[in-house]
Amino acid sequence: MYARKDYYKKLGEQLRKVDHEDKKVEREKRREKRMKEKIKRKQGEMEEEEEEEEGHEGSASSSEETGRKRKRAKKMYFDDNGDGDEEKEGGKINTDAISTAELEEMALKLITQS
Structure with a gap:
């Protein structure tokens, strides 16, 4: 065993x-x-x-x-109607003075242009 x-x-x-x-x-x-x-x-x-x-x-x-990255294109800012209602600060649009409908309209214009 x-x-x-x-x-x-x-x-x-x-x-x-x-x-x-x-x-x-x-x-x-x-x-x-x-x-x-x-x-x-x-x-x-x-x-x-x-x-x-x-x-x-x-x-x-x-x-x-070349070992370098390609440069990005500069941002383009569009002046909507030239009303002067919106204030641009450093290339940015102050959206406080714009209604929602106007913002939607601007967005649609930008989308259709692309």
């Missing part, structure tokens, strides 16, 4: 050791695979950049090539 317990205990320990070693090997394989994929991805990105540079010889209009 004791021989059986010892046998199964040793067998369990052996299986745990083998499982631990298998896990180590599997982790290493996954790590190597990730590294290879990362290297391939970086090489692909470098090749794409080189192709873009060759395709755009002499032109520095692209924001990617």
